[in-house]
Amino acid sequence: MSVLVVGSIALDNVKTPIEEHSDLLGGSTSYASVAASFFAPVNLVGIVGDDFPQAHIDFFKKHNIDLAGLQIVPGKTFRWSGEYMWDLNTRETRSIALNVFESFEPKLPAGYESTPYVLLGNIHPSLQHHVLDQVKNPRFVIADTMDLWINNTPEELKRLLTRIDMLILNDSEARMLTKQTSLIKAAAQIRNAGPAYLCIKKGEHGALLFGPEGQFFSCGAYPLEDIHDPTGAGDTFAGGLAGHLASLNHEKISFDSLRKAVVLGSVLASYNVEAFSLERLRTLTKADIDGRYQTFKRMSQFEVIG
Secondary structure (H helix, E strand, O other), X not given: OOEEEEOOOEEEEEEOXXXXXXXXXXXXXXXXXXXXXXXXXXXXXXXXXXXXOHHHHHHHHHOOEEEEEEEEEOOOOOEEEEEEOOOOOOEEEEEEEOHHHHHOOOOOOOOHHHOOEEEEOOOOHHHHHHHHOOOOOOOEEEEEOXXXXXXXXXXXXHHHHOOOOEEEEXXXXXXXXXXXXXXXXXXXXXXXXXXXEEEEEOHHHOEEEEOHHHOEEXXXXXXXXXXXXXXXXXXXXXXXXXXXXXXXXXXXXXXXXXXXXXXXXXXXXXXXXXXXXXXXXXXXXXXXXXXXXXXXXXXXXXXXXX
């Protein structure tokens, strides 16, 4: 089954203490769509300017990503520039130019509205609502969000929570949204507001999954020696998670299915940070994914002694 992915497509300039690269493929839709494509077909919805390189479009097509929903309009593509500090957990935005993305209105081409699995990337909640107004009876809807929308559009975000099955956000955003210091209390409060499932990302410390009736799963992070570019790791995680769920083609998503989806999302994210932009995903194979997934399983297993 296919995944509908809606979000931003950008050209990024990224600087770390070691390297700096410009005009990189970026945006939530780019990372999530490519990650999901390792498991299932993807229907992409986004907007770019007429300066968007053909090579990136060819890259999407190579990954079985349907581009009927890609709007190419006169003007410049959304651009973002950021700089990471030495620990790579701290990032400063140097500049943002929305360009054509400022007028983005997600329009679903014929056939997209019946896509069973929906991933709403980190965009304005009003745009996420606009997509949900167009889809018909989706099996599972996942949404990502960030501090900007939590602070500036709380009511629209609150209403969105009643329309989705799963919310993904990081630990600081969960605390910001709920005004709770405890992530356990924050998770309960968010789930009571609407989504049956919640995933809280903790960066280099893994992710937490919460479900109905006290269901809980903690996924560790893969230990990497070298991290080159954390940009898009969260979007890659969400895309891998959504893609795996779509590949199962289950009428109803179970917590066990979500547990594996979280691990596979973490596997994809761990590969993504090994190079700038989506360069590592260009060379990634299913064998690579399966191998690291088995490593995740071994990392999490233990035997009771005594």
